[in-house]
Amino acid sequence: MSKNEILANITIEKLIFGGKWLATAPDGRKIIITGGCIPGSLVDLRILKAKKSHYEAQELRIVKKSPMEVPLPDGFQMYGGAKWLTIGYEDQLNIKTEQVKESFHHIEKWINEEQTSLPVFHPIIASPEIYGYRNKVEFSWGKYISAKEDIHDEFRFGFHAQGQFDRIIDCTYCALADTETNAIFLEVDRLSRDSGYPTYDPKTGVGFWRHFVVRRATSSQELMLIFSINSLYTDEVKIFFMDIVKQLTEKYPNIASIYFLENTGKADIVTGNPVLLFGKTAITAELLGLSFEIQPKSFFQVNTLGAEKLYTEAISFIKNKWGFLLDLYAGTGTIGILLAKYFEKVYSVELIESASRDGEKNAIKNGITNVEFVCWKAEEFAKKFLEQWGKADTIVIDPPRDGMHPSTIPSLLSFWAREIIYVSCNPATLARDLEVLIGKTRDEKSENLPKYRITDVTPVDMFPHTHHIET
Ligand code: SAH
Numbered sequence: 001m002s003k004n005e006i007l008a009n010i011t012i013e014k015l016i017f018g019g020k021w022l023a024t025a026p027d028g029r030k031i032i033i034t035g036g037c038i039p040g041s042l043v044d045l046r047i048l049k050a051k052k053s054h055y056e057a058q059e060l061r062i063v064k065k066s067p068m069e070v071p072l073p074d075g076f077q078m079y080g081g082a083k084w085l086t087i088g089y090e091d092q093l094n095i096k097t098e099q100v101k102e103s104f105h106h107i108e109k110w111i112n113e114e115q116t117s118l119p120v121f122h123p124i125i126a127s128p129e130i131y132g133y134r135n136k137v138e139f140s141w142g143k144y145i146s147a148k149e150d151i152h153d154e155f156r157f158g159f160h161a162q163g164q165f166d167r168i169i170d171c172t173y174c175a176l177a178d179t180e181t182n183a184i185f186l187e188v189d190r191l192s193r194d195s196g197y198p199t200y201d202p203k204t205g206v207g208f209w210r211h212f213v214v215r216r217a218t219s220s221q222e223l224m225l226i227f228s229i230n231s232l233y234t235d236e237v238k239i240f241f242m243d244i245v246k247q248l249t250e251k252y253p254n255i256a257s258i259y260f261l262e263n264t265g266k267a268d269i270v271t272g273n274p275v276l277l278f279g280k281t282a283i284t285a286e287l288l289g290l291s292f293e294i295q296p297k298s299f300f301q302v303n304t305l306g307a308e309k310l311y312t313e314a315i316s317f318i319k320n321k322w323g324f325l326l327d328l329y330a331g332t333g334t335i336g337i338l339l340a341k342y343f344e345k346v347y348s349v350e351l352i353e354s355a356s357r358d359g360e361k362n363a364i365k366n367g368i369t370n371v372e373f374v375c376w377k378a379e380e381f382a383k384k385f386l387e388q389w390g391k392a393d394t395i396v397i398d399p400p401r402d403g404m405h406p407s408t409i410p411s412l413l414s415f416w417a418r419e420i421i422y423v424s425c426n427p428a429t430l431a432r433d434l435e436v437l438i439g440k441t442r443d444e445k446s447e448n449l450p451k452y453r454i455t456d457v458t459p460v461d462m463f464p465h466t467h468h469i470e471t
Contacts, residue, residue, distance in 0.1 A: 001027070007045040007055070009063055012037045015095050017428050019083070019467035030054040035162065036083035039095065040066035073131075077172045080162040082465040085175055089130055093461060096469040097124045100459040103427035110440045115453050122458040125313060128305040130464040132178035135216045135285070136302050138270060139185060141192065141199040141209035142168035155199055157189045157209075165268055166202055175465065181214045184225070184252055188212055191244055200230045202268055210263055211270045215294055218304035219286035222256035226296050228263040228270045245278045256283050259296045271297075288312065288338055290366045298358045299331050306462035310423065310470055311338055313458050314396070318342075320418045323393030326385070328378040328408075333359025335396050335423075336371050343394070346371040349381045378404070382411035396421045403429025409436045413449035420452060424471045 001007065010023045010031065021033040023045070033045060035058055042064035045057035068091040072078060078085055084092055101121065104111075111118065127133055140160060144153045144167045158171030171189075173182055192209050200207035211228035225248070231237055241260055249255050257279040263272035274296045282293040285300060288308050294300050301307035315338065325343040327336035332355050336348040340363070348371050350356045356375040363371045374381055378399070385392070392415040397404065403426065404412075412420070420437065424430035435441050439451030460470040 001025070001047060001055070002050045003047055005047050006060065007031065007047060007057060010043055010045055012039045012041050012043060012066070014039055015099050015467060025055055031057050033057050033059060035059055036078070038066040038069050038087055040068055073175070075173050076175045079159050079169055079171070079174075081159055082175050084465040084467070087465075089126070089464060092464060093124050093126060096461055096467075097459055099469060100124075100427045100457070100471050103431040104457070107431060107435055107438065107440060110435075110438065111454060114438070114451070117453070117455075119454040120456050122313075122456060124459040124461060125309050127303060127461050127464045128309065129303075131175050132181075133303045133306060133464065134176045135218055135300070135304050137174060137177040137181055137185075137214050139171060139174075139188075139212045139214075140168055140268075141211070142166065143199055143201065144168055155193060157192060157199075157212075168199075177214070178216065180221075180223070180252065180254060181216065184214060184223070184248065184255075185212070187248060187251065188225075188244075191247065195240065197240075202266075205230075205266060211261075213270055213296075215283065215296075215300075217256075217283045217285040217294065220284065221254050222283040223252070223254045224257040224259070224283045224294065224296065225255060226259045226261055226270065226274075228261040228272065230264055232262050232264070233260055233275045241277055249278060256280050261296065287334065290337060290362075292332065292334065292362050293358065293365060295358065297354060299352070299355045301334070301462070303462045306460070307334075310460045310462060311335060313460060314421050314423055315339060317421055317456050318394060318419060320394050324389070324391055326382075326392040326395045326415070326417075328382070328395065328397045329399045330359060330373075331355050331398070332362060333371060333373060334362075335398065337363055337366060337368055339396070340368045340371050344370065347374055347381075347385065347392075348372065349374045349376055349378050351375070351377055379408040379411070382408055382415075386411050386414050391415065392417050394419050394421070396423065398423040399429075401426040401429065403433050406436075409433065410443075410446040410449065413437070413446055416450055422471075425468065427469065427471055430471055 013022050016022045021037040023031040025031050041062055043062050044060045046060045047055050047057050049056040068087050070088045072086055141157050144151050144156050156168035156170050158169050161167040161169050197208035200210045210230050213226040215224040258277040260275040260277050261272045282295045285292045321342035325346045327348045330348040330350040333348040336346040340346050353375045356373045360373045395417045437452045462470050
């Protein structure tokens with residue numbers, strides 16, 4: 001079979017990496033499917049690529065619904081950021097659990113042979129809220145122009161069409177944002193459409209409206225709004241925004257801070273020079289009893305209540321709560337700050353300088369003095385730290401999706417730390433890194449370094465209705 005041909009009556013089998021799905025073609029080749037699917041459904045697929053080993057395909061139509069399919073809740077809209085809205089939540093949790101278990105399959109034999117006690121695979125921890133759980137929602141302005149679909153819409157406000165940087169789908173209701181954020185979004189939708197200013201065109205770099213971000217401090221309900229605009233803050237723009245600020249703040253008293261972001265760069269990201277239009281420079285989020293300041297560009301876990309569950313679980317695994325703690329890939333230092341009271345000294349290591357600086361402020365805010373914030377690459381810091389101090393009793397690692405840089409692991413092992421807590425957002429790279437930590441794959445240099453035992457594994461769902469899973 002070749003490109004564009006139809007594979008009829010195929011059953012979607014399971015979730016694999018990166019939110020893709022797996023099925024089997026009649027000729028025995030595996031099919032990797034991109035986009036929204038529901039396991040157990042019978043579908044027709046269009047072949048995008050035919051390779052010797054497998055096909056890549058896209059769902060064309062559903063022939064028979066999966067038993068996992070549930071109706072879309074009233075008023076909700078399906079979009080790229082929440083592709084699993086029509087999969088029942090219990091089923092979502094099962095799919096994610098299976099995925100984590102599967103990533104451990106190829107090291108299972110090794111674990112069974114080498115470990116005297118087997119790891120405990122704990123039940124998945126569900127997100128406390130399954131809708132409206134995001135404390136940061138980013139909407140985009142733009143166009144949707146397609147001759148093929150006969151659409152020529154110059155003003156759109158919502159989310160990017162799946163994989164298309166220059167096409168925007170209008171949002172009617174974002175299921176992952178709370179109701180107040182949705183109401184404010186609709187108000188801004190109206191104000192921006194009435195403004196006469198055009199949306200930004202990424203192809204030409206011309207236009208005005210770019211992104212709108214709403215950040216919420218879960219405990220106090222304070223909101224921060226950020227308008228990312230392709231313009232400098234001129235007098236004309238200033239007058240225009242003063243009116244917007246007045247209308248929004250009169251109607252929504254939870255708005256504590258509004259920023260204008262002079263975003264004239266080419267890249268489709270929320271960046272630029274922030275100008276405070278209204279209220280406070282930062283809002284304050286609470287997490288497990290500690291306070292964290294959120295500036296427009298600060299990193300903060302997007303599901304606050306979910307993050308509390310994740311951190312509580314990670315902390316509960318630590319038996320050696322004394323001595324030196326290394327918190328690698330620390331972001332704004334949240335984990336290290338939460339753990340500081342147990343340790344003599346915490347080293348919070350993060351690549352992005354602004355995140356590291358925010359961490360420093362957060363520690364001060366909470367009266368914590370034994371955390372040192374180091375803005376360095378984890379792989380370099382681990383080596384340097386080892387040469388200088390040679391000791392870390394407990395290590396927490398929370399790397400991005402790609403997992404740890406290979407050169408980090410030998411240094412980590414050289415600490416002979418009693419415990420390593422690995423927080424992962426990608427089961428595939430987690431399994432790959434664990435393989436080295438437990439000694440299944442080792443190079444000559446790390447041959448004689450300690451081999452770790454896996455004791456506990458817990459999947460945590462921080463992102464309902466998406467394929468993302470923490471472990
Ligand atoms: N532990 C944090 C967030 C982790 S997200 C929390 O719980 O909030 C992963 C972090 O790793 C990001 O902040 C990213 O900037 C950082 N990072 C990515 N590569 C890195 C590297 N090579 N060295 C150190 N930090 C890195």
